[in-house]
Amino acid sequence: MPDADPATGFVSLVSAGPGDPELLTLKAVNRLALADVVLFDDLASGPVLDHVNPKAELISVGKRAGRPSARQEHVNMQLVSHAQMGRRVVRLKSGDSGIFGRLEEELIALTEAGIPFEIIPGVTSASAAAAAAGIPLTRRLTARRLQFVTGADVTGQLPDDINWTAIADPKVTTVVFMGQRSFPELAKGLRAHGLPGSTPALFAEAVGHPHQRLLRTTVEELARMLQDAQVTQPGLILYGPLAFSESEKTLIK
Incomplete structure (x- = not known):
């Protein structure tokens, strides 16, 4: 993860795989260890979060059918807001975020705000x-x-x-x-x-x-x-x- 720019921060969109922490990629583990803040899905929690920097702020933004869930607009806003504070942000998504993971909405929000980002694929x-x-x-x-x-x-x-x-x-x-x-x-x-x-x-x-x-x-x-x-x-x-x-x-x- 590049050093976060105080003016723009940096966002890593990390795919956590299906839930088994042994299926995390090495790059995903690295980004979790370096993060200042992690916004995570319900299905990307549990033992996966053991790899997170102990000083990082953890924020649950999971969406589950039929249950109270974070609105996508609110998730986008938090990604941009934390990055603009110069923080290294990890958006931890279950499975592979590029497959039915609502990745596009978050990419659009980051691009429009001028926030640099990277996408780290995972096991679907x-x-x-x-x-x-x-x-x-x-x-x-x-x-x-x-x-x-x-x-x-x-x-x-x-x-x-x-x-x-x-x-x-x-x-x-x-x-x-x-x-x-x-x-x-x-x-x-x-x-x-x-x-x-x-x-x-x-x-x-x-x-x-x-x-x-x-x-x-x-x-x-x-x-x-x-x-x-x-x-x-x-x-x-x-x-x-x-x-x-x-x-x-x-x-x-």
Whole structure:
């Protein structure tokens, strides 16, 4: 992290990975150790914060669906304000901040305020979930494309501009972020556009945390399971030609 300019400070937008502190990058650990202030997400807390400079100010700015959350405008304002005090600021975001992490809004705010910044990438929860389940995200003969999509628009509902041809492609590994509530509806659309209900699926909940849960199932069975389920943990859904057979469907301990 460059020395902070008293006039502009410096902001490091650090990706914390899915929650397991051993999945932090060395650069992420370095920036946490040098920080004067850390604004962190709920999912980027816990043991990850053990790497923070003990003299740093810690500020929780987490956003969780259905819970009181910090407004993005307020987060942007704090980033700019602390930097303008000449501080070394770390914005600690879960997973990889460039993937559905609202990184763009913060970059725009910093750019408009003339605050120098850097982006430090991290392990996305999709990679961590596949690794924990013992499967690859791509396969040389059957899954030559990988796509990340969101299961929720800004209102929390299933987006109305879905490219059904793309996400119902049976030869693609698809990862759905923030899709637990909308997946039953999404699954109906997938089947209507030709994706078999028997397509393998992996449901990953609280990836990288001690209470992580992985369930190997199918698109149809997962839609049934989530139909009236209470969403209490962050989760994501993978489906497509995953590397397991029908006989391997099981809860992974």
